[in-house]
Amino acid sequence: MRVAVIAVLVALILLATPLALGIQTAFFADERDELERAALAAAVHVPPFVVGGHVELPAHQRGIDVGAYDLSGRLRDGSGPGKADAITREAQKGVLVRGRGDHQLVVAVPLSTGKQVIGTVRASSGTAGVWRRIVLAWLGLAGLALVALATAVVVARRQARTLSAPLEALSAKAGAVAGGDLTARAEGSAIAEIDQVARTQNTMVEHLTRWLEHERHFTSNASHQLRTPLAGLQLGLEAAAAGPDADQRAAVTEALEQARHLQRTVDEVLRLARATPGPGVPMTARPAAEVVEGVERRWHGAFAAEGRRLDLDAEPEGEGLRIPDRTAEQILDVLLDNALRHGRGAVRITVRETGDVTAVDVSDEGSPPLDQRTLFRRGATTSPAGRGIGLTLARELAETAGGRLTLARSRPTTFTLLLPAAEPPPSHG
Structure with a gap:
């Protein structure tokens, strides 16, 4: 707001200063023009001087002194100094003269008959009256400037609120984030x-x-x-x-x-x-059957200790397919651990080929208590003992390897892991 007010104030000063000087110049010019009109009107209506004769001047505006002078510089009629001043004497040369003297504005015009100058007419007024009008105009200008400045303050305050409100809100959100609220x-x-x-x-x-x-x-x-x-x-x-x-x-x-x-x-x-x-x-790759057999051997004892059977079924066309071994091992560990803890009956691992991908099915004789959308959500547990991490992690592992893990069937529970077939290693001949 301070910047806006200072900018408006500077603009007002830059505008008002030449305007004030222009008012002063215009008022003095208007006053001189008025004096010139009064002097010319008197010169037109004053008859030629007659020696010892009386001169009558026409009516003129109040506050203006108009006087007729002969060539000797004597005031013949009207108001003004008794003897012609320098400006009045200058007009005896046949030219209109403007000037200032003794806190007055003076205009003198020659008074002639035919081509001969027989005297002058002098019109004058005090500068005090002009300055009074100038000061009143300046006060009006200052009042307008104050109104403009007050308006600028009101607009600047409103604009400042418009600018500061979103910044304050932004600062509050940043403070909330700094305080640990990452949802802000x-x-x-x-x-x-x-x-x-x-x-x-x-x-x-x-x-x-x-x-x-x-x-x-x-x-x-x-x-x-x-x-x-x-x-x-x-x-x-x-x-x-x-x-x-x-x-x-x-x-x-x-x-x-x-x-x-x-x-x-x-x-x-x-x-x-x-x-x-x-x-x-x-990311290394090995034949799918070899990877699954290793996982089956590692988990066979755990299922046997629980009195449950773990079977492996590898279709002939899927035995030669190569898959990311470490990723597949981790995912199968999760699925078998999930089947051991939360499933029922015998567990079967099936390796098969599906187009350009390798499909590995892990099924048991139970059924999951959650739907597929909720089952893979982190924190969703299938039992009070679970933590809701394993299946989410298994899906993330599959996705990082370019594959996918889904719940193919709910009764009986069957998870299907799809992994892209890896390129066979280059042969060295």
């Missing part, structure tokens, strides 16, 4: 520049929210995926410590395999955290 979003306004700042802030907050969610998901994904291989490793090591010497080698071998699987799990979770495969953790 800046609203639009009628000012394009502030709108641009608001859009930029909203974009920044959205990116920040996604990154924070990414970090939180990484933590939950890592804890979920590392739980199963760590439990297997612990069981293997406990069996090695408690069993006879003959069984220690097999137990240690099993524990070593679980440790390798744990390493692959860590690599895959890190790859998911990067959103795309990085150079440090390349």
Whole structure:
């Protein structure tokens, strides 16, 4: 508001100063023109001087002194100084003369008969009256300037509120975000520049929210995926410590395999955290049947301990298809863990070819309590013991590998994993 008022004030000064000078000049010019008209009117109506004769001047405006002078400089009639001044004497040369003297404006015109100058007519008025009119005009101008300045203050206050309100709202939203409310979003306004700042802030907050969610998901994904291989490793090591010497080698071998699987799990979770495969953790591929057989061997004991059967069915046309092995292992671990904890009866893994993709079905004899849309939402649990992470993570892993995970059937529960067939490795001949 201060900037707007200063700008208006400067504009008023720049406008009023030449206008005030123009008023002064115009008022003095008008007064001189009035004196000239009075002097010319008197010169026209004054008859030629007669020696010793009386001169009668016509009526003229009040406040103006009009006098007729002969060539000797003596006042013959009217009002004015008794003796002709320098301006009046200058008019005896036959020219109209304007001038100022003794706080007066003076106009003198020659009085002639034929081609001979016989005297002069002098008209004068005081400058005080002109200055009074000028001051009154200046006061009126100052009043208009004050009205304009007051109007500018009112408009500036309104404009300042228009500008400050969205900025204050933007600052409040930024403060809310700084306080941890990542749902706060800046609203639009009628000012394009502030709108641009608001859009930029909203974009920044959205990116920040996604990154924070990414970090939180990484933590939950890592804890979920590392739980199963760590439990297997612990069981293997406990069996090695408690069993006879003959069984220690097999137990240690099993524990070593679980440790390798744990390493692959860590690599895959890190790859998911990067959103795309990085150079440090390349996406490898192996035959689908080989990958699924390895997963089946690792989970066979867990299902057998629960008195449940785990079967593998690989169609002949799907055995040679290559799939991202680490991604497939992690997804199948989630599906089998979900079937072990929340499913019922026998579990079957089927590998088949579907066009240019490899389809892996995991089915059991139970039915999920949630619909497909809710089932894959993070935090949605199928039992009080669940955390609602596994299926969401499995779908994210499938999508990062260019595939898809869906609930194909609800009764019996059948999940279908579609993965793009990888190119076979180059042969070295």
